[in-house]
Amino acid sequence: MTMRATTEGFATRLVLITVAMLFLGFFLLLPLVAVFSEALKQGIGGFIEHVDTPDAWAAIRLTLLIAAISVPLNIVFGIAASWAITKFSFPGKSLLITLIDLPFSVSPVVSGLIFVLLFGANGLFGAWLAEHDLKIIFAVPGIVLATVFITFPFVARELIPLMMEQGKDDEEAALSLGASGWQTFWHVTLPNIRWGLLYGVLLCNARAMGEFGAVSVVSGHIRGETNTMPLHVEILYNEYDFVGAFAVASLLACLALVTLVAKSVLEWRFDLHGGAKH
């Protein structure tokens, strides 16, 4: 009886593992290898030559800038929203939860067009903006707005289940012992959620750097100024500069890989330390 169960288990396991490996190999590893091999088609010198252009550097700088603005904003928003949702009860709470998910369910192109409708020359605030000589879309602020919109569920979505599970016992204990709200947050809540928070930040960051659709709509595609890395990849590809396109794409992939490694390290740490909470 025990023997049979083990044999069956082994066969099933083998099949499942093989299927999963083949699937991953085909859909993830193969494209990744293709990107890197195409990027290095003309050797490492060719790679550097194609990346070392003013437009490519401008795209890299802009992408990092966008991430550096939108990720902190979403950290603040994500913590505030999940705090409010899990620690208090108030009318409209379920509506707030639904709204947080909105960017996940709306097509990125629509997300971009929303901002054109709001801030475009013929948009809701278009005339006012023109009067005050403020530029939102087809400029960096528009790209930031679109990116923040697209990425705002990541942190909150990561924290809400975690904070829900932890309940408010720790905070209530801290408050009853005379801690201020800020002290409670800093010394009790934040340590409890830190790994989940970092995980959310990583996902948020990956998407902020990689977003194409919404950013494409609001960018205006001005070279060296409003092209992010994903947009620059498309432009290079359309200009028949395939080595350049894949070189920049491989840089983006590297950023994603760094994020993945960081995520794995975090998960390992989480199991070691934070896991004790569960």
Add this chain to the structure above:
Amino acid sequence: MNRRAFTATIALALAAGPLLAGCSGKPSNPNAVELTNVSYDPTRELYQAINPAFAAFWKQKTGKDVTFRMSHGGSGKQSRAIIDGLDADVATLALGYDIDAIASKAKLLPADWQKALPDNSSPYTSTIVFLVRKGNPKGIKDWADLVRPGVEVITPNPKTSGGARWNFLAAWAYGKKAGGSDAAAEDFVRKLYGNVPVLDSGARGATTTFVERGIGDVLISWENEAFLAEKELGKGKFEIVAPSLSILAEPPVAVITENAKKHGTTEVADAYLRYLYTPEAQTAIAHAFYRPRDPKVAEQFKSQFPAIPMVTVDKDFGGWGRAQKTYFDEGGVFDRIYTPKK
């Protein structure tokens, strides 16, 4: 990571955003002027050659530095972006219709903008030719060969691509001339689009499909794109075939007067577009595989551009407004003749 380190990381991340944003401001120079040229896809090489030449010319003439911001994209999309507020000082697009749209929808330039500069405000022209694979294995010589069974034709979707509309109208002109009636023309283009395996959304996409992915026997293409593919992308892999009849494509240029007024760039924007008509610029234009307007320069590059009889949109199709409505708008001729392949 201990808590202090963690806190520091978060604090750093929060501080980094505004800090980096603060650094990105550009120093302003009263003696420098910036021109934004919003253009369509295939002109990148052209303006890469023209812009530094004009900057040198302007510096010599006025002592002022001029720098350029270039934006390239599908012509219709770029027109839409200018209407929505993209700060173009000049628009250099694929067809007059797209600049008409800016004039009518956003009132950013006068309705008669096309009279502002010589030659319909089109300092360079192009036409529609065929690109075939080396040795022309399917023996394609003219439009009639494109409707033969078994010939795969690559052309983008005229609903979304400016270039594709030129292709469609050129095919229509041939069909009408060969068959003698609009009905014959419609029958011809129906057969032709029946040979199209996939409609790309833009001209560049179609070229990539043909050149890189190796799909199709013949690419209907802008002449300048075909030259680029023949001479630079796949040397020795393609040949250009000039059909017996084609269409004169006039990509127009215009100062977006309201924007230029706002930026104080009216004078330099106008000079920039007029510069395109000078012999130096016309030579650069020919080098970028566009047909120059200047007769002397055209003579010089005669061997590069085959003489093809051409129809024009204004004379043969009653202008872009009418052609757009008849052929490409919802419920127009194209909707009637094209059924996607199952």
